[in-house]
Amino acid sequence: xxIAVCIKRVPVMEVKFAITADGSRVDETGLxxxxxxxxxxxxxxxxxxxxxxxxVGEVVVITLGxxxxxxxxxKALAMGADRGVLLQADRAPADGLAVARxxxxxxxxxxxxxxxxxxIAIDSMNQMTGPMIAELLDVPCVTxxxxxxxxxxxxxxxxxxxxxxxxxxxxxxxxxxxxxxLNKERLPSLKGIMAAKKKPLDVRPAQFGDAHVxxxxxSLPAERAAGRILGDSAAAVxxxxxxxxxxxxxx
Amino acid sequence: MxxxxxxxxxxxxxxxxxxxxxxxxxxxxxxQSGGGSVHAVLAGAPGIAAKAGALAxxxxxxxxxxxxxxxxxxxxxxxATTIAQRLSGGAYGYALFSATSHGxxxxxxxxxxxxxxxxxxxxGFRVEGGAVVGEHPQNNGKVVxxxxxxxxxxxxxxxxxxFQPAENAKPLVTESMASAVDPDASRxxxxxxxxxxxxxxxxxxxxxxxxxGRGLKAAENFKLCEDLADAFGNAAxxxxxxxxxxxWRPHTDQIGQTGRNVSPNLYIGVxxxxxxxxxxxxxxxxxIVAINKDKDAPIFKIADYGIVGDAFEIMxxxxxxxxxxxxxx
Ligand SMILES: Cc1cc2nc3c(=O)[nH]c(=O)nc-3n(C[C@H](O)[C@H](O)[C@H](O)COP(=O)(O)OP(=O)(O)OC[C@H]3O[C@@H](n4cnc5c(N)ncnc54)[C@H](O)[C@@H]3O)c2cc1C
Numbered sequence: 200x201x202i203a204v205c206i207k208r209v210p211v212m213e214v215k216f217a218i219t220a221d222g223s224r225v226d227e228t229g230l231x232x233x234x235x236x237x238x239x240x241x242x243x244x245x246x247x248x249x250x251x252x253x254x255v256g257e258v259v260v261i262t263l264g265x266x267x268x269x270x271x272x273x274k275a276l277a278m279g280a281d282r283g284v285l286l287q288a289d290r291a292p293a294d295g296l297a298v299a300r301x302x303x304x305x306x307x308x309x310x311x312x313x314x315x316x317x318x319i320a321i322d323s324m325n326q327m328t329g330p331m332i333a334e335l336l337d338v339p340c341v342t343x344x345x346x347x348x349x350x351x352x353x354x355x356x357x358x359x360x361x362x363x364x365x366x367x368x369x370x371x372x373x374x375x376x377x378x379x380x381l382n383k384e385r386l387p388s389l390k391g392i393m394a395a396k397k398k399p400l401d402v403r404p405a406q407f408g409d410a411h412v413x414x415x416x417x418s419l420p421a422e423r424a425a426g427r428i429l430g431d432s433a434a435a436v437x438x439x440x441x442x443x444x445x446x447x448x449x450x
Numbered sequence: 451m452x453x454x455x456x457x458x459x460x461x462x463x464x465x466x467x468x469x470x471x472x473x474x475x476x477x478x479x480x481x482q483s484g485g486g487s488v489h490a491v492l493a494g495a496p497g498i499a500a501k502a503g504a505l506a507x508x509x510x511x512x513x514x515x516x517x518x519x520x521x522x523x524x525x526x527x528x529x530a531t532t533i534a535q536r537l538s539g540g541a542y543g544y545a546l547f548s549a550t551s552h553g554x555x556x557x558x559x560x561x562x563x564x565x566x567x568x569x570x571x572x573x574g575f576r577v578e579g580g581a582v583v584g585e586h587p588q589n590n591g592k593v594v595x596x597x598x599x600x601x602x603x604x605x606x607x608x609x610x611x612x613f614q615p616a617e618n619a620k621p622l623v624t625e626s627m628a629s630a631v632d633p634d635a636s637r638x639x640x641x642x643x644x645x646x647x648x649x650x651x652x653x654x655x656x657x658x659x660x661x662x663g664r665g666l667k668a669a670e671n672f673k674l675c676e677d678l679a680d681a682f683g684n685a686a687x688x689x690x691x692x693x694x695x696x697x698w699r700p701h702t703d704q705i706g707q708t709g710r711n712v713s714p715n716l717y718i719g720v721x722x723x724x725x726x727x728x729x730x731x732x733x734x735x736x737x738i739v740a741i742n743k744d745k746d747a748p749i750f751k752i753a754d755y756g757i758v759g760d761a762f763e764i765m766x767x768x769x770x771x772x773x774x775x776x777x778x779x
Contacts, residue, residue, distance in 0.1 A: 210589065212589060212590045212727075212730070216589055225593055236708060293597060295561075295570070296561055296562060296565070296568065299562065321590060321707060322588060324570065324571065324586070324587060324589075324590075325570050327558035327561070327568060329558075330558040330559050331558045331559070331562040334530070334558070334559045334563055339637040340638065342555045343555070358551070359701070360702065361550055361551060361654040361655075361702075362653045362654070362655075362702060362703070363461070363643065363652070364700075365642065366641050366642040368638075368639045369639070379691070379701070379704065379709065380694070380701040411567025411599055411600055411601045411604070412568070412569060412597050412598070412599050413598050414595055415583055415596045415597065415598040416595075417593060418596065419593060420591065423754075426752075426754040426755055428750065428758055429755055429756065430759070431757070431758045432757075432759050432760075432763065433767035435764075436767045436768050439739065439757065440771045440775050443716070444775065447716065447736070447754065447755075449657075449736070450716075450772065
């Protein structure tokens, strides 16, 4: 089984973000980076599918970004992926379709049985790369997968809805976007980290095409004002009810 | 002047509240761009036409009814092809989708077919010199990107609850629409719809959410959240990842970075510490109430009102008080 996993280098979120003085982007000073969580679960899904298949085949990780993103590819290789491809770009465009075009061009002739993406990248929060790639390659696509069975050339997946779910059947080759709940990612082992150093990592320039979406401005949302502690027992309940009725007007 | 095509979301044969929000937003967009028409696509099994009235009531000049047994369940391939075909004739300046699981699945497919621009998940937008400018939360909602989108059609996803459904009654005009491809020939087949997760109302439709965390200690104690939700009458029950990982609630009830994004009028978090990944999914709620026995729990930093105390004592009292308040009101 030949599986491609699209991954993204994203900032670790446990920080206070700042915007550059010209208001055009996030200030990168002090940010730390990792593989997008959903993409880690996609890598894990790919590794497990290959293992179930008698370890026959290949798991290829593909990312788009600066040279620094080689670090994230190495992490995936240390987890067990076989090789990596970096589509080099100074900055990922704001236009999701431009990103999808670059990835689709790389995936096009790869002969993959499955292409896996994370459901969403937690930095851009675009959540469109996967279905766009599928459309550009004309392969079946199932998004938000949190349960998955693949048998031969068919798959069955359960996808998350708001307060519900759907069971979906599809033929391979296909593209899936992986949601939280499908699995937990394995940690790279020391042996994996050593092995990763010797695995192939190709670097080539990304080809985007036209873009219709551009960033006009970046800003920080208004801070929420600190709230009030009303008490330390059920005795505070009447005051809460009063405030919900008179101040918040939600009751 | 530009016409707007809006895709009305249907689940299990019912219009979702997000469909009325999207039609409301489409009306705003049409009016801002100089008075175009709003055409709402209503796809479903035969009989779905009966739901068209609510779309006209909320501002649709025309409802395009796409009836076929193959649309009884979500059929993204046939729907995307049909919508892309409709949009490709040049009749529309904009297409609007809900930023829901379905809308975020469907709209990128349509954008890719057309080579059109798509702005994801906007909390607000305006038309500025022909371009659409929309606000899109990023980085867990810690940053807001203002994105500008040019070219026609411009595709926009509106975040659930960002627009309150507003009545703007138009005469009911329906037009039947044919699928551009055989809906039964789609490769991707939705074979089963599981409604409802743990709550009785969908998380994104509910004006009130009672969310429970690990502080509730066991699956059966979520009865406390159910009871409070029932007392409100219009509330859904949500959960943290710690809870869905434990299997106390279904995975689909999870709120947060890796779960659902919600923006109810009132969010009540019970026994929830307020980890950043949870806050990412609910910080845009209008009013936030936190009940936690740890006065230093981070959730108090973003809560409007807090009670530092034992959920097992406070929840029954709160449920009784909400019931009493609603009985009077
Ligand atoms: C990649 C990643 C993604 C994640 N995505 C999400 C996500 O989408 N959503 C999410 O929610 N989390 C997510 N998490 C997990 C998140 O970091 C926290 O672990 C989780 O939110 C904690 O859930 P909790 O508040 O229920 O539990 P805890 O952090 O264990 O907090 C329980 C709270 O209950 C209180 N408590 C205990 N007993 C009582 C009592 N009797 N009465 C009142 N209060 C009581 C305690 O004081 C404590 O504050 C993610 C984590 C990672 C690493």
